[in-house]
Every structure is written in C-alpha cells, then in structure tokens.
Amino acid sequence: MxxxxxxxxxxxxxxxxxxxxxxxxxxxxxxxxxxxxxxxxxxxxxxxxxxxxxxxGPHPRPEVARRLGVSTSGLARNGVTEPLTTAQIKALLEEMPPWLEAERATHAQVRAEEARLKAKRREQA
Incomplete structure (x- = not known):
C-alpha cells in the first residue's frame, strides 16, 4: 500500500x-x-x-488595506499600488490625507451595511 x-x-x-x-x-x-x-x-x-x-513589511496590498482600514479597491482608486512598510502605513495614518479619511468612512459604511444585512438574514432564517 x-x-x-x-x-x-x-x-x-x-x-x-x-x-x-x-x-x-x-x-x-x-x-x-x-x-x-x-x-x-x-x-x-x-x-x-x-x-x-x-x-x-513590506506588506502586500490586502494587508496594507487592512492596516489602513480601507478596501483594496480604495487603495487602487487613490494610486497606492506598491507594497508599503509598517512605517509608511503609520505615516499615512498620522497624516490622514483626505482620500484616506474618505475611503475609511466608505469602508466603515460598507461594513455596517454588510453586518445589517447579515443580521436581517439571520432573523429571517
């Protein structure tokens, strides 16, 4: 065998x-x-x-997005296509450029809506 x-x-x-x-x-x-x-x-x-x-790091895009609290699409929309180090990510969070603030807000709204829909489906089941 x-x-x-x-x-x-x-x-x-x-x-x-x-x-x-x-x-x-x-x-x-x-x-x-x-x-x-x-x-x-x-x-x-x-x-x-x-x-x-x-x-x-350097960190891949999904990890960069997770650490910044945005989606990978949000990174791409704003020209962040290269891997970033932890220091670069911290600098972006400290600087908090307008695009990052907007993408974080959008990402939070999407997450909240996904959670709401999931809870609604659970109730219906």
Missing part, C-alpha cells in the same frame, strides 16, 4: 496564506513548493525572517 503524497502549494500561495509579500521572502522560500505541514509549522513557529516581515 502506497502512502499518499503530501499536498503542496506554490510559494505564491504560501506567501498569500502567511500574509507576506513573496518578493520579500528568502530565496529558499521562493524556490520550492511547501507542504501543508510546513505551512502550518511556519504559522505556529514563525522564523525570524517571517516575524520581521509581518512586523515591518
């Missing part, structure tokens, strides 16, 4: 699941596929390079 081959994922997928920018990861991470066991181990016991990336 053969033992099943472990399921693997490409480095891009693993980086996405870890919430880091693939191009900022070490070469050995970028070059080989990862098994689910290896991914779980990275999540539970992150090596220093992963902890540093999560702490200081």
């Amino acid at each position: 053969r033992t099943p081959k472990p399921q693997t994922m490409k480095p891009q997928t693993a980086a996405k699941k870890l919430g880091v920018l693939l191009s900022a990861t070490p070469a050995e991470f970028q070059e080989g596929d990862l098994s689910r066991t290896e991914l779980n181990d990275l999540q539970e016991n992150p090596p220093e390079w992963l902890a540093e990336l999560r702490r200081n």
Whole structure:
C-alpha cells in the first residue's frame, strides 16, 4: 500500500496564506513548493525572517488595506499600488490625507451595511 503524497502549494500561495509579500521572502522560500505541514509549522513557529516581515513589511496590498482600514479597491482608486512598510502605513495614518479619511468612512459604511444585512438574514432564517 502506497502512502499518499503530501499536498503542496506554490510559494505564491504560501506567501498569500502567511500574509507576506513573496518578493520579500528568502530565496529558499521562493524556490520550492511547501507542504501543508510546513505551512502550518511556519504559522505556529514563525522564523525570524517571517516575524520581521509581518512586523515591518513590506506588506502586500490586502494587508496594507487592512492596516489602513480601507478596501483594496480604495487603495487602487487613490494610486497606492506598491507594497508599503509598517512605517509608511503609520505615516499615512498620522497624516490622514483626505482620500484616506474618505475611503475609511466608505469602508466603515460598507461594513455596517454588510453586518445589517447579515443580521436581517439571520432573523429571517
């Protein structure tokens, strides 16, 4: 009886699941596929390079959007297409340009409406 081959994922997928920018990861991470066991181990016991990336960036767009409290579409609408570091994100939050304030308000409204609809569906069920 053969033992099943472990399921693997490409480095891009693993980086996405870890919430880091693939191009900022070490070469050995970028070059080989990862098994689910290896991914779980990275999540539970992150090596220093992963902890540093999560702490200081550069961060991928979904993480930048989450930290700024806006949508990824909101970033694109305002020309933020490059990865940002934690320091750049903090600077934007301190500066609070008008576009960021408007996008945060829009994002909050969308979230509130989604929550309202979800509650309404729960009531009806």
